[in-house]
Amino acid sequence: PLRVLSGIQPTGRPHWGNYFGAIRQYIDLQEANEGYYFIADLHALTTVRDAAVLRQNVLDTAMDLLALGLDPTKATLFVQSHIPEVSELCWLLLSGTPMGLLQRCVAYKEKVEKGLPADVGLFTYPVLQAADILAYDSQLVPVGADQVQHIEVCRDIASRFNHQFGDTFVLPKANVLDASAKVPGTDGEKMSKSYDNTLPLFGEVKKISKQIMRITTDSRPMEDPKEPEDDHLFQLFRLFGNPDEIDAMAAMYRRGGFGYGDVKKAIAQSSEAYFADAREKRAELEQNVDYVHQVLAEGAEKARNVAAKVLGRAQSACGLR
Numbered sequence: 001p002l003r004v005l006s007g008i009q010p011t012g013r014p015h016w017g018n019y020f021g022a023i024r025q026y027i028d029l030q031e032a033n034e035g036y037y038f039i040a041d042l043h044a045l046t047t048v049r050d051a052a053v054l055r056q057n058v059l060d061t062a063m064d065l066l067a068l069g070l071d072p073t074k075a076t077l078f079v080q081s082h083i084p085e086v087s088e089l090c091w092l093l094l095s096g097t098p099m100g101l102l103q104r105c106v107a108y109k110e111k112v113e114k115g116l117p118a119d120v121g122l123f124t125y126p127v128l129q130a131a132d133i134l135a136y137d138s139q140l141v142p143v144g145a146d147q148v149q150h151i152e153v154c155r156d157i158a159s160r161f162n163h164q165f166g167d168t169f170v171l172p173k174a175n176v177l178d179a180s181a182k183v184p185g186t187d188g189e190k191m192s193k194s195y196d197n198t199l200p201l202f203g204e205v206k207k208i209s210k211q212i213m214r215i216t217t218d219s220r221p222m223e224d225p226k227e228p229e230d231d232h233l234f235q236l237f238r239l240f241g242n243p244d245e246i247d248a249m250a251a252m253y254r255r256g257g258f259g260y261g262d263v264k265k266a267i268a269q270s271s272e273a274y275f276a277d278a279r280e281k282r283a284e285l286e287q288n289v290d291y292v293h294q295v296l297a298e299g300a301e302k303a304r305n306v307a308a309k310v311l312g313r314a315q316s317a318c319g320l321r
């Protein structure tokens, strides 16, 4: 079994990209491994500036993960800020991280290129993420493609520390699913909370269907055969269909003469069925918030034990103890 760790920011409602890129991996990997999954509220501070909203988002995200199948008897679920050792470790890592390494990171670079003001929190975001990963001796980090750069930065920071002070940190590997590493949004670009192109996992079914019907499509005539792999509508359909349905849909694309509206209807139907159980479970959890808080408290206790040991090891290595 491997030590598996990943985090999700409580910045709004989770979407199909979060689920198929990352959350589904958490759930698959919790069976045979030792999973640590957390809600990255410290990272969310770089964008959420309302205390009540942040508090509610953290609780919502916990319920989302539990409803989707994260099982607290198999994996450890906790809130990032409940483990102060991570912030302490972050400081140890900041010294020794070259400016250039962070200047190359896309989230920061994009903001600066757009002429937007970036704060120091955003700049050092990848170092806190490195602390998250290293604090638990994580071996495998299941994420979508957009996080791979951050895992590489983490490895770089960890090897520098190990090189300087002796073997201290485990070097993690990213785990990315080929078929859903970059789930497209309603405009065909990467689905992202910051692009306003997301399809949510929870929420009113009717509203989600409407959003699905509005997904952009190309204007080529319906009669033309099309290559399914190039089409974002097909990529979304593929997330839900079973292999036979996917083959049949691909054949229809290659034959031509179908309507995009039919594909959208199929996506609406299959996504509704796919998340029906999770929706039901989420409604139950909303009636049992005490249980959710209890899960998070127990998770924090377990996670703190691990992080405290690793922090101690790092402190000794660099001369703080």
Ligand code: TYM
Residues within 6 Å of the ligand: 005, 006, 007, 008, 009, 010, 016, 017, 018, 019, 020, 021, 022, 023, 040, 043, 128, 129, 132, 133, 141, 142, 143, 144, 145, 146, 147, 180, 181, 182, 183, 184, 190, 191, 192
């Ligand atoms: P966040 O909250 O943006 O996203 C959570 C997870 O969802 C994945 N994801 C996607 N996967 C496929 N297609 C998409 N369109 C898509 N959009 C999002 C992300 O890759 C991610 O795995 N920095 C992280 C949170 C974090 C973290 C960590 C992750 C903090 N510390 C330590 C791993 C390890 C983030 O902002 O994820």
